[in-house]
Each structure stands twice: as C-alpha cells, then as structure tokens.
Amino acid sequence: MTWQIKKQDIPLLAIGAKLIGCGGGGNLLTIQNLLLSMMKEDDTITVKTLADLEDEWVVGTGMMGSTVFYNERIPSGEEESQALQLYENSVQQKAEAVISVEIGGVNGLAPILTAFLNHLPVVDGDYMGRAFPEISMTTFHLNQNSISPLVLLAEETRTIIQRVEDIQLVSETAKDFMMKNGGNVHFAGFGAKASKVKASMIPGSLYLIFRLGKALTKELRVSEKMEEMMAVFDNSLYGKPIPIISGVVSEVSRWFESESLIGKFAVDGQSSFSNKKVEIEFRNEFISIKEKNYICTTPDLILVLDAEKLSPYNVSEIQRGLSVIILAVPAPNILRTKEMLEYVGPRNFNLAVSYQPLQGEHHDEAWN
C-alpha cells in the first residue's frame, strides 16, 4: 500500500539515511535543508511499495562525487529535475516514478526532492541497500540492466553517456567528467520498467530509513532506543544487529588514496567490553571490523553510533576520544549472494579475505 512522506518526516529520513550509509554517503545537512526549504507544511510525496508498482517507467536520480563539494557549492535544488528532463528527452519516455540508487546518505533523500518537484511518486526501495562508492555495486547492474544512458549535470556543463554497455567504461567516463567539472555532479539514469525494478531493487529500504530515523529520535533512554532500533532491523530484510563493542575511539588515521578516503581507527572497550579492542577500517564507508581476525566485512553493515545519543557517525566525523557503540548488521541476502559478492565483497575494497557471514548471527544475543 502506498504511503506519504510529509515535511516533518524529512529530518527522520535524513537520520535513517545517514545511519544506513555506514559512514559513507556524505553529510545530509544540505539535502535535508533543501527539502525543508522547498516543501510547505501540507505538501506530501507519495511512496509506492513493491506491491503498488504496475508497469511504470522508473528512473533513478541523485549525486555522484564529493559530498564535501556538494555541501559547499549548495545546489539550487533543481539540478536533478533538469537531469531527469534531459534523460526523458534522450530516451523519449516520461518518468512515472523515481527511485533511489543508493539509500545510504545524500542519495537516499535526493530522489525525494526530484519526486516532489516533478509531482512523481518515489519507489520504496533502492539498488544498494546502504552506501557504496561505485555504480557497479548495484543490484540494478547485477540484474543485467544497462546503466546507460546516464545524464550527468555539472555547474557549467552536462553530458549523456549512452550506448556504452561495459559498466567499467561507464563508470570511468562518468568519473572523468566529474573530475573535470568540479568534483561532483547530479545524475539521472538507471531507467527501467516496474517489472524489472521489482526484480532488482532492495524493497522497503525507504520505509526502513524512516522507521530507523523515528526510533533514533524518540525521547528514550539509550537502552530503550537500542531495542527499538534492533526491532526495526529485525523486522526488515536486514538481520538483527549484533553488538560488537562499546568504548572510546583511541587512534585514528585517515588518508587519501585513489579517490577514496581511506583509513582505520581503534576502539578500546569500556564497562562490559573492557577487555576488548577492535579495529575498524574504512574506505569511504566502514568496511571491516577486526579483533584478532576479521569479524565483520562488507557488505554487512557496520554502524558506528554516538554512545549517548545513538546518533550515527560518518567516516569524516570519527575523531579520537569519541565514545561509540558499534553494531554489525547482516546485509539483506541479495547483497550476500555469490554473484553480488563479486561486486561488493571484501576484495572489492582491497581487503585480503573472503566474505564470511557474521559470527553470532543466529543466536539471539541481548544487548546490555
């Protein structure tokens, strides 16, 4: 059944999208403020769930590249709608719904703005189930849907990548255009008929970030909030979160390599975890947790939360001295299939291990 997004839901969606971004996907302040600036109190956006989709032509919109620049050169708000229009002209077909390509971070909310401005419904689902750095890391691509044509819009110029089937080539062409034009661009693409969308998307992820945001903003004690959040995940395509550690960030190193923000940090356990120490590696997103050996790797989700408010941290906010709680969340099954692990498994993030499901996933462990 369809549901509605109202103006007051936007901050909740922003928190949920940040949480599920697992440290990546950027700071959501600008996209959130854009939506809040443009929506009036009684405006609504219709959300179509899996069951509501019939044979609509569904298009993905969002931004690619540096979210630092996105938050500095604040968009007018109309960029993705312009990109959508160019896309529609190019494929000679009108979009009947929009969808998020990446539910984690800025791109979890960007299609909502496109939907709002173009009076279109937005689909309850996405093609990543979290945040990932490459367009090849999508269930859309996994299902052999063609990424091209892809419209890219920069401040001064625009381009359409079309008739390119090789995903690596699309990706490189897009990045090249982005680098030459200021470091971030807005896109429209990933067009498909509803039947294909249904088969390839991760359904319900928009509703999930809404419920997560709601759980995290309730006036509750940390332990109660934690239970609420656990229950939300438990009642979704994702697995129940597993508490890894509660402690303090003791060392952080961060550097820049081949277009990614790379680094690691250590967490020294406190109270019931006082003898434990873990290391988290990141590459745009949090990608692994190591104790002696790896205990969690991508595509499973690593959530780093403020120990007092349970609000999520992204990679660039991690600083020495923060008190954090770290959870590992089993990713939806589609991300853990052999085929999808070829794109989103540990080796795609330069980790020298094979994917192992999370330990302790199947027995219920209570959070203390």
Place this chain on the structure above:
Amino acid sequence: MKLGIDVGGTNTDVVIVGNEGKLLSWKKQLTSNDIISGIEAATKAVIKDARIVPEQIEGIFIGTTHVQNALYHPVQLSKTAVIRIMKSPSHVKPALFWPEHLKRYIGKVYHLKHFYDDSKQTLVPQELDNLYRDLIKENIEAICIAAVNSPLNPIEEFYLRDQLKNVFPEMPITMSHELGSFGFIERENAALLNAILSKVIRQAMMELTDLFRKLNLNCPCWLTQNDGSLIELHEAIDYPIFTIGSGATNSFRGASILSGLRECIVVDFGGSTIEIGKIRNGQPESTESSSSFLNIDVNLRVPKMYSLPIGGGSLISIDNGVVQIKETIANDLEHQGISWGGDSWTITDSFLKVNPEMFADEKMTLDRLEKLSYEDCQMVIKKVTQEIKEKIARLEVNSDGLPVVLVGGGSKLLVNRLFGKYKRVYHPLCNHISNAIGACYAPLSAQYDKVFWLMNQTKEEIIEQEKGKLFQQLLRKGAKEESIKVDSIEEFPFDYFKGEVLRIRMKAIGDLQLIPAGDGSSIKI
C-alpha cells in the same frame, strides 16, 4: 598585576593576581541586571582590598556570558542582511533551524553571481548601486557576506566588504570565511549569528571601556574566547560569536592553575549545572567535531566538555523508588532549601543529610533534614556521583588515573565522594573563583582553518609556511617568543577528488608578555 573578571548568570567574580602569581584579593558579587554596575562594585572592592592603585593593574581579563545571553533573551540584536555569492541562487533558506526569536533579525537575503573570473573582477556597478539603495531602504544594521568556496579563495568576500565599507563606513560586516571552513550552511550560520550580535558587543565594549576609564584602569583589556584564549577588546568587536562559550573554559583553566596540575579532569559543580572537562598539557581540550548553539550548526571550536543539567540547587523527588532530578532553584537555594529552613528538597540537602559536617554557614538550620530518609539521600548521592563518574570515564581515553580537580560552589559536597582511595582528587583553595583566576592565565592564540589545493607544494611545506604566519601573528599580539608553540594541527583530506585537496586546521598559542607564565606553577594564596 592582573584584574580577572568573570560575569556569570548568578555571580560576578573579580580577582587581582600579582605578578608572582599571588592572589591579592577577590570579590564575589551578585550579577546586576545591567551587568556593568556589578562589575564596577566588585572591581572597586578588590582594588581597595588589595591596597593598590588602579595604575598598578597591567591587564584586564574578562570572561562573560553576556553575548551568549543576548541569544537566549534577545536584546540589542541587529537587523542583518545576508549577501550570498554563488553560481545560481539556491532554494536552501538561510537560518532554517533557528529559533523564531532570532530568525526575525534576518532582514533580507541578496544574491550575487560569482564575480571573479581569472582574478578579474566583473561585478556590474549598477548591481552594487541597487544593493546599496536597498540596504538603506530596509534599514539594515549589519551585513553577513557568504560566498561559496570562500575558504579556498576569499577574494570575493574581501572585495565586496571593501566596497560596502566605502559606502557604509560604520556598518558591521562579517565575512563567512573568517568564521568557518567548507560546508556552506554551517559557515553561513556562524557568520549570520556573528553579524546579528554586532550591536550587543559594541554596546558592551563601549560600556566596559567607559567603566575602566572611569576607574582609572588604562591598561589593555582582553576577553576570553570559546576556546579559552584571549582576544583584545577592540578586536572582539568584530567577532562576538567567539566569546559566547568562555565560562567553562576559564573555570577548567583556573582549576589547573589552582591545583598546579597540567593534566587533569575538572569537575565544576555549580548551582544549576555540573561541567566536566579536561586539561591536557596545561590547556583545556576543545572539540574537534561539529558544534552547535541553540541547535544551530556552526562548526566552531568550543571546549570539549560534558554539561549535566544537575547542580546543588536541583530539586529531587523519588518516584517508585527511582531518584528524579528536576529543575534547579539555584538562585533561591538559601531560601527554599531544607538546609536553610525551606521546604524544597535539593541535591545539596541530600549530601548534607549524609555528611552534615561538610559545610556550614550561619543561615543553615540542619535540623530540618531530620524528615529526609537517609537511604533516599544515599540514593541521590549515588546517582549524582555515578553520572559524574561516567562522564569522567568518557574523558579518560588512554589516560586512566588522571587526577580530578573539583571546583565551583557545590564542589565541597563531592570531596571524598568520588573515588575513595585509588584516585587522586584535589579540591584546591579558592576553587569557587576558579573562572576569574582562569581568565587571568588565558593564553594568546592564533589559528588557521583553510583549504589547500596541493599543487606545487607538499603538505609539509604548507604546514611550515602557515605555522610561520601564525607565530608572527602571535608576536604581533604580544606573545613571549619563547612561549609560542603549536597547540594542534588537524588534517581533513577530501574524499573522491582527484588531485589532493586538504583542509588544515592549526592553532598556535603563546603566553602574554606582561604576565609571568601561566605554566601551572601554582598560585600562591
């Protein structure tokens, strides 16, 4: 010798500290409604008590919540125009999450297109003339200029500021690049708040200048900033937002000076709040991540601290065996508290029930504590100390065993309560005036928060070059050369962008020349 002044919500404290670090006199006085008469009375009292003449004072150091209060209870705020310089106007509204009582001071939002091209200025004169006319028509009292990319290249903000100054020489103008780094919304917020506060600070500075002249105090005068360092009175006029959070920092520094400890945790137990912070290497530690005032994201450096909404005057109730800590009656504690013959059960009463010998003043009548249950009071104490211990633990990263220094009016309640045998806890003399003392020992600082494109230079070369600039700035401000050092360097590499882009935030500090080093060599009393 130095005159230290701390203007808080409840009390105005003034101290005189001699050149060898001897506390010559102090005065605690209720903060007056007009602020200034309280300062005047307390200052006259300390000068008299110290048996000195005003000419002997060589520097005045003020920590005040005055500017901060103006944000909570808006008075003297300026009607402010925002001028955005960007490629195309954004639908993002300025001041989106601001409380309504501040939002209404935003007069008008103007848009200019980027007007520098290959370092040539292309602004149309007609456009500027229209702007000037409209600013006059709208009765604008202050201006905030926020240009996209200004942290990387501030030339447009400077150019427009200069043009506006020519036409409106008296107009306070804030340029966003001076108040923040990348992240347009936070930077615009900070610049806008700063501009709105320009009348408040001008008024306060004028009154202070007049007062000190009247009292024959003709020495230099500094305010303490959010990060605990000094800013000269005339310089502070352009940066009021830098002074909105200095109270706690001064108290932490004072605790370090009074105890002689250069590494410690400080617990400032006041009437309405408990503030817990940390001193590292003699300096209060500041936050590295985002910060906010009144829920407005501003990304300014503020002290890293935990503020518990609990104080000596907090009311207590027990519901179903669970302790509830409620609002504070700090200002009326001595009328309504049970220990003073009143009927309100407070945290102070709970501590006194269990340890009646802890402190006494002539107005207290402890017999009324009879009606409180000993066990309930134990529960209250346990809850309060538990919360403090938790926050202390959070500040103790990799540095277990840091001593704890207790300061503030309620701190005597905590003595022997925090850690028993295994932890060193200090409760220095004069802890109740640690803010005013801390202000006297604040260092000078210079800082830099800029974005660099690493093209022809390495990161190390840029850091060296910027360090040199900061040291020069400190010398000009009057720092002792041998005391100048880098306090912190943080690097934030940018994601995704080809060719390295790096934001560097660096801060250097140095001791003020006229004063013997505030190196924790301990104050003599």
